[in-house]
Amino acid sequence: MNRFLATGLALLLALGPAWASERLRYVALVDGGRQAGHQLVETGEDGVTRVEFVFKDNGRGPELQEEFALAADGTYRSYRVRGESTFGAKVDESFSREGSLARWRSTSDAGEREVDGVALYTPLGGTPAVFSVALGALAARGDAGLPLIPSGTLRARRLAGAEIRRGEETRSVQLLALTGIGFTPQFAWATTGERPRLFAFIFPGFLQLIEEGWEANADALEAQQKVEEGKALVDLQRRLAQPLRGATLVRNARVFDSEKAQLGASADVLLRDGRIVAVTAAGGGGDADRIIDAGGRVLLPGLFDMHVHAGRWDGGLHLASGVTTVRDMGNDNATLQQLMQEEREGTLLSPRVVAAGFIEGESPMSARNGFVIEDLDDARAAVDWYAANGYPQVKIYNSFPRRLLGDTVAYAHEKGLRVSGHVPAFMRAQDVVDLGFDELQHINQLLLNFFVTPDTDTRTLERFYLVAEKTAGLDLDSQPVQDFIALLAEKRIAVDPTLATFEFLHQRDGELSPIFASIEDHVPPDVQRSRRVAEMDIPDDATGARYRESFAKLVEFVGRMYRAGVPIVAGTDEVPGFTLQRELELYVEAGMTPAQALQVATWTAAGISGVRDDRGSIAPGRRADLILVDGDPTRDIGDIRRVALVIKGETAYAPAAIHAELGIKPFTEAAAIVPAGR
The missing domain is CATH 3.20.20.140 (Metal-dependent hydrolases)
Structure with missing residues (x-):
């Protein structure tokens, strides 16, 4: 498992269980059905839920012991998780809420705040089990969203349902998209009813965490999830992509010569149908259907x-x-x-x-x-x-x-x-x-x-x-x-x-x-x-x-x-x-x-x-994979974060619009694309 995925799971699965059954076991399957871990969830007569989570893949993985008790609104009254993270760091995190006062402490932060009404703590080192607390608390809130501690609001949207089988037994489950944590939606299969809980968490192509005994349904659920994710991804591309069919002139750009590693004088770069047609001195670009006025910005290969x-x-x-x-x-x-x-x-x-x-x-x-x-x-x-x-x-x-x-x-x-x-x-x-x-x-x-x-x-x-x-x-x-x-x-x-x-x-x-x-x-x-x-x-x-x-x-x-x-x-x-x-x-x-x-x-x-x-250079015949950057990254490499426009063949993207979609504050304004003649 790569580090981005490991970190993402720790962040995005840190949301947890509220269900009636006293003992529930999940198995973690990776790459073709090999078991790489398990999760055991037990709720005692004292009302405390205890979770054991172990996941080992590629010689590493977390081992966690978690326990919590819930308030009447389905959020945490108390919470504790201990163990080791994917790379061996100590995990020791706790949370409590008494009345309106919420306190938390982890190995990396501590805080307290006054909280009015319903709010759910988001653990940093939690197990996948904690998805279920969020799902139950969200269901009780309807469309209102669930305020989070320390910050944010969690929302869920139902994407699809499925009927699954275990021998003669059948069950209805639903695919939910959760937003409000991280950069992109997270997807979870949940049970149905008034108090849904986690049934399966699937990371397509890598991980299937699913209730034990129902493993035979995991591949079908993964396939259906990929279809539903695909619909959302098609919509995202449609909203953010700007077609550049025909001819586009990038005017007055300082062109980076990647072969010589040096920045040239201002130039015009003519593109047609996803390819670079010509690179000429500024002012000699030729006819085009649209103009991108670089205004002296630096133009680099993608x-x-x-x-x-x-x-x-x-x-x-x-x-x-x-x-x-x-x-x-x-x-x-x-x-x-x-x-x-x-x-x-x-x-x-x-x-x-x-x-x-x-x-x-x-x-x-x-x-x-x-x-x-x-x-x-x-x-x-x-x-x-x-x-x-x-x-x-x-x-x-x-x-x-x-x-x-x-x-x-x-x-x-x-x-x-x-x-x-x-x-x-x-x-x-x-x-x-x-x-x-x-x-x-x-x-x-x-x-x-x-x-x-x-x-x-x-x-x-x-x-x-x-x-x-x-x-x-x-x-x-x-x-x-x-x-x-x-x-x-x-x-x-x-x-x-x-x-x-x-x-x-x-x-x-x-x-x-x-x-x-x-x-x-x-x-x-x-x-x-x-x-x-x-x-x-x-x-x-x-x-x-x-x-x-x-x-x-x-x-x-x-x-x-x-x-x-x-x-x-x-x-x-x-x-x-x-x-x-x-x-x-x-x-x-x-x-x-x-x-x-x-x-x-x-x-x-x-x-x-x-x-x-x-690709890899700005020259006639090369693919028009280009980025327009504010500042001068050939002098200050930090300026590479100030991307004003990205061109990928016949499509342009405004990084500011993408970042806004992902909850990120943009780094610079988007460069304008205007029809020729304006």
């Missing part, structure tokens, strides 16, 4: 995020941040194929997708996206499928068998596919480079090269804690480090460091995630609060200082690789859009100029993705 696990609701955040192409680095194959088809058809608010085929080895700790293989025939069949479906590369994952790696890499190369990935367990980064990898993902996978032993199982949380503990003491001028960087440069091994994602290594409880630190006032209060929660177990100041020093060396290591000639690509594996902007800031901290960081996210990325003839 940005690439080279490490995502694409979801159908991610597109708004990507596009509003100027990301017009993403590289998917591991997904459920059917889910990704559907998403890519919807993007091509123009029905989905989404960047373009470059797909990397996911191949994992069979083990109790396997991530089960893509293909999970046991022998060389399986591996070759997976490579064949990806090659036949137009994937330019494959990604090897943590449990891939060492004995099969060399032959699999060679076979992928025979088929014309690049090979990238994590370093499989019990191997070092240098080993996979020697076996023919073209690219490595994640900065921790590189630094583990200097810390692991043959017995280190990097499928566990060791792959994070070893790097946090030991990098501070690593001499970057030592011969082993210098030799390793030289090897990467000599073999032109691309590196996708995802630095911004790994700032969780040093973030402590109460500190706002650096991804959001400079834009705190722009995002909703519930998002601000959720992003003050630490993910690592950092027990004291000395540990915190050491982990912070380790992260600083990770940044320095990226700078050293870049200066040595190692190709760097900008990927995230975290919250869309905002994380890429932070990633580019960290590249500047590592020693790149702002223009070089932008080059990494455009020209370099297009080359590694194999699409440089199509």
Whole structure:
């Protein structure tokens, strides 16, 4: 599970149970029906509900013990949750309400406030069970919405119903869309009646949490949910997309030359039917159906995020941040194929997708996206499928068998596919480079090269804690480090460091995630609060200082690789859009100029993705994937957040409108598109 999904579940499922049954059990199924956890909910004669929630996938996951009691209005009278988060941080959170006084305390915040009437506390570290409290309290409120503590209002809308079966038993359930928490709607299957509760929570392509005994219905519910989500997504695209059929003139823009990493003089850029026709000196643009007056703004090629696990609701955040192409680095194959088809058809608010085929080895700790293989025939069949479906590369994952790696890499190369990935367990980064990898993902996978032993199982949380503990003491001028960087440069091994994602290594409880630190006032209060929660177990100041020093060396290591000639690509594996902007800031901290960081996210990325003839630069014949930015991000990389307009082929998007739709305060006004002759 990627960190954005893990964080989203902690935030969005933190809403909880009120039902009559004394004991209820859920099972958590991932990727093809493998059980990866459970949730046991018991309500005692004392009126207290106790919940045990355990979820383990890809060597990590939360373990939580939760208990609460409800007031007459169905909201929490008292609440407590303890345990460990996905990455091992301590969870200890409580809430109480006496009369109108509400108090809460977590590892990252504490507060109290006077509350009039009905209001529901939203835990930061809650279990999926707490969906049900919200559903019951909402049902009692009708269409009024449910005020939240500390802030916000929760609403639910019924999208569809379904009849499900267990032997001779039948049951009616309903799909609800919940809004008011996070950036996008969340979907839950609930029971019907006056006091609905959670029946299933489904994250299509990844997770099915469903009442035990009803698992046979999960796939059908997922399929129906995807249809209903699709209807909402089509409507979102329809409302936010601005067609640019025919000819469009972008007038008086300072054009960024991504190949040379430099900003040119003012120019006119003529577009027709989704392609760039001409780039001329300002004033010589030619006839067009409509005009976009750039007013001296900077025009860049659309940005690439080279490490995502694409979801159908991610597109708004990507596009509003100027990301017009993403590289998917591991997904459920059917889910990704559907998403890519919807993007091509123009029905989905989404960047373009470059797909990397996911191949994992069979083990109790396997991530089960893509293909999970046991022998060389399986591996070759997976490579064949990806090659036949137009994937330019494959990604090897943590449990891939060492004995099969060399032959699999060679076979992928025979088929014309690049090979990238994590370093499989019990191997070092240098080993996979020697076996023919073209690219490595994640900065921790590189630094583990200097810390692991043959017995280190990097499928566990060791792959994070070893790097946090030991990098501070690593001499970057030592011969082993210098030799390793030289090897990467000599073999032109691309590196996708995802630095911004790994700032969780040093973030402590109460500190706002650096991804959001400079834009705190722009995002909703519930998002601000959720992003003050630490993910690592950092027990004291000395540990915190050491982990912070380790992260600083990770940044320095990226700078050293870049200066040595190692190709760097900008990927995230975290919250869309905002994380890429932070990633580019960290590249500047590592020693790149702002223009070089932008080059990494455009020209370099297009080359590694194999699409440089199509996009990644502003030149005649290239696809019209462009972003218009206020300020000058070639001087101040922070200006990359001030995107005034995004053009993706024959469609334009106003980031201000997208952000307003997602509850985000816009960063700049939208650039106007007007008919020619006005």
